[in-house]
Amino acid sequence: MIETKEVIEFFDRLAPGWDAEMIRSDEIIGIILDHAGVTEGKDILDVACGTGVLIPDYLKRHAASVTGIDISPKMAEIAKEKFPQERVTILCGDVEATAFDRQFDCVVVYNAFPHFPDPERLIRTLTGLLKPGGTLTVAHGMSREKIDAHHHGTASHVSNGLMPADDLAAIFGKYLSVHTVISDERMYQVAGKKTKTA
Helix, strand or coil: CCCHHHHHHHHHHHHHHHHHHCCCCHHHHHHHHHHCCCCCCCEEEEECCCCCCCHHHHHHCCCCEEEEEECCHHHHHHHHHHCCCCCEEEEECCHHHCCCCCCEEEEEEECCHHHCCCHHHHHHHHHHCEEEEEEEEEEECCCHHHHHHHHHCCCHHHCCCCCCHHHHHHHHCCCCEEEEEEECCCCEEEEEECCCCC
């Protein structure tokens, strides 16, 4: 079982060098954000936002607002320093224990899903944070095999491993209308739309 305290300590330790270690493909991130419904005028919630690696991408797409939340105080602190813009809000906390006063058009979990202890509880919570018609996305900018290999060493105590995309899509399907399921050698993504008002 993943311990929250250990996750916080792990990511606090990595935070100072996080941006320097970042490997990204603009093309893959573009595909992920297209499926996530990130377009002009949308309100975005970036869950486990880290140092804000996707925030420039949201701003480039003219999001109306970006709210980033991360459980690691050090990650959130760096993100806050990097993005002083008025339409960007960075929170430090556990998304499952945070009372939000609003709902969002797009909720994105990027490169973070295996670090949450209870996948279904997370999906249920995040669905509740979506506006009707909003989209929830869980995505990684590399293959499932690469993610699991990456987490196998020093991160094994803070990672559940990445479940097969079809299994995650089955959980999504209980709460959302699933429209994207990708798991190949380049990326991993499951996305679904909130069709009900519930």
